[in-house]
Amino acid sequence: MKILVIGPSWVGDMMMSQSLYRTLRARYPQAVIDVMAPAWCRPLLSRMPEVHEAIPMPLGHGALAIGERRRLGISLRERRYDRAFVLPNSLKSALVPWFANIPQRTGWRGEMRYGLLNDVRTLDKQAWPLMVERYVALAFDKGVMQSARDLPQPLLWPQLQVSEAEKRQTRATFSLSDARPLIGFCPGAEFGPAKRWPHYHYASLAESLIGEGFQVALFGSAKDREAGDQICSALPREQQSWCHNLAGDTELEQAVILIASCQAVVTNDSGLMHVAAALDRPLVALYGPSSPDFTPPLSHKARVIRLISGYHRVRKGDAEEGYHQSLIDIQPEKVLAELHELMQGEEQ
Template identity: 80%
Template sequence: MKILVIGPSWVGDMMMSQSLYRTLKARYPQAIIDVMAPAWCRPLLSRMPEVNEALAMPLGHGALEIGERRRLGHSLREKRYDRAYVLPNSFKSALIPFFANVPQRTGWRGEMRYGLLNDARVLDKQAWPLMVERYVALAYDKGVMQSAKDLPQPLLWPELQVNEGEKAQTCAAFNLDASRPIIGFCPGAEFGPAKRWPHYHYATLAGRLINEGYQVVLLGSAKDKETGNDILAALTTLQQAHCRNLAGDTALEQAVILLAACKAVVTNDSGLMHVAAALNRPLIALYGPSSPDFTPPLSHQARVIRLISGYHKVRKGDAAEGYHQSLIDITPERVMDELAALLTAGKEV
């Protein structure tokens, strides 16, 4: 069986979609799974053994461009896919499998996709509370799974593969101290500071960890560089020698490998949080207005700290520098205690 997947366009969603690929491969071991997604996804897809080929989606996230989607679909006809799974809920995302003449095109009904999908599922959000469950449900025939409770347990969570040689080589390339275990910080988050644990809390935690013999590596996009610099500036001169701000200085491929090399990771609700979870790193995930109820980190080594309930659509908090009070109220001491417990549990395994 040849399968085409139209994948998501966000890091976290792409990571969770691996659960679908793993489930399909478990059900159909001979299946060949190709995933069409933005080119930046290749470093993630290349580390998913279930994926045969990453097909670059050249169109931007919001571009309709029906003519170009028709051309892409026609170019895929020679691959003769048997099935397609469309993971985004948009109309435009269902066009390419339709133009590719894929016989069975599966996805949640979404926006006006009648005809484009001939195996459209009606989503009951109460029955499928987690995004990962909604992805995995598509691996089964329509009507077989009525709710998340019907899915075989445990779910096959995302697992990225990184080897020891890659870790050593990449750490050396960034001149990291081989004598100090690495704690990774992912202090950024999309949509502004309201989803971020304050930089001064990160700095306090970094100082304690450095004093205990760790080194701290800050990871993220170029947009997170300033936040990383704020963390560095709050450390003493001696502590700064053991804290590296690599936000914006790594390609996604390198960030994945560096996360895999970490002894543990402390992170906001972000795409890199889901990458760290898929690497099975001991993980502290800090939540404020956004909720872990829909897209939690999928790892038994993850601990979520959140002081409020429900989802709050907040782009900028009311506190100083745009932080949300619920994240300010998570103390570095609380995070340090949770982190120490995770690290101790890891030593006992």
């Protein structure tokens, strides 16, 4: 069986989609699974052994471009896919498999995609509370799984593969000393400071960890560079050489490898949180207005800290420097205690 998956366009969603690929491979061991996704996803997809080929989606997020999607779909006809799974809910995401004449095209109903999809599932959000469950459910025939309780347990959570040689080489590339264990911080968030743990809390935590003999690396995109600089500059001068602000300096693939070499990771609700979970790193995930009820870190080594309940649609923080009060209220001492517990568990 040859399968085409139209993948998500966000890091966290792409990571969770691996549970579908793993489930498909478990059900159809001989299946060839290709994933069409933005080119930046290739470093993630290349580390998923279930994925045969990552096919770049040349169109930007939100672009309709029917003509280009038609040309893209027609170019895929010679591959003779048997099935397609469309993970985004948009109408336009279902166009390429339709133009490619793939016989069975599966996905949740989304934007009224009848015709484009011929295996349409109707979503009951209460029956399928987690995004990963919604992805995995598509691997089974329509009607077989009535709710998340029917899915085979345990779910096959995401797992990325990184070699020890890659870890050594990439640490050397960024001059990360082998003299101290590495703790990773992911202080960025897609929607700005409202979903970020305050930089001064990160700095306080870094000061404690460096004092204990660790070094700290900060990961994120170029727009997280300033937040990383704030964290490093808030440290005592004698500790600053052990705080490495790599935000914007690493390609995604390098960040994945370095996170894999961390002894533990502290992160906001972000795409890199899901990467760290898939790398099986001890992980403390800090939530504020966003909720872990839909997209939690999928790892038995993850601890979620959140002081409020429910979902709060916030794009701008309600307190100092744009931070959300619920994140300000999470104290560094609490995070440090959780880290110590997780790392002790690794040593046993």
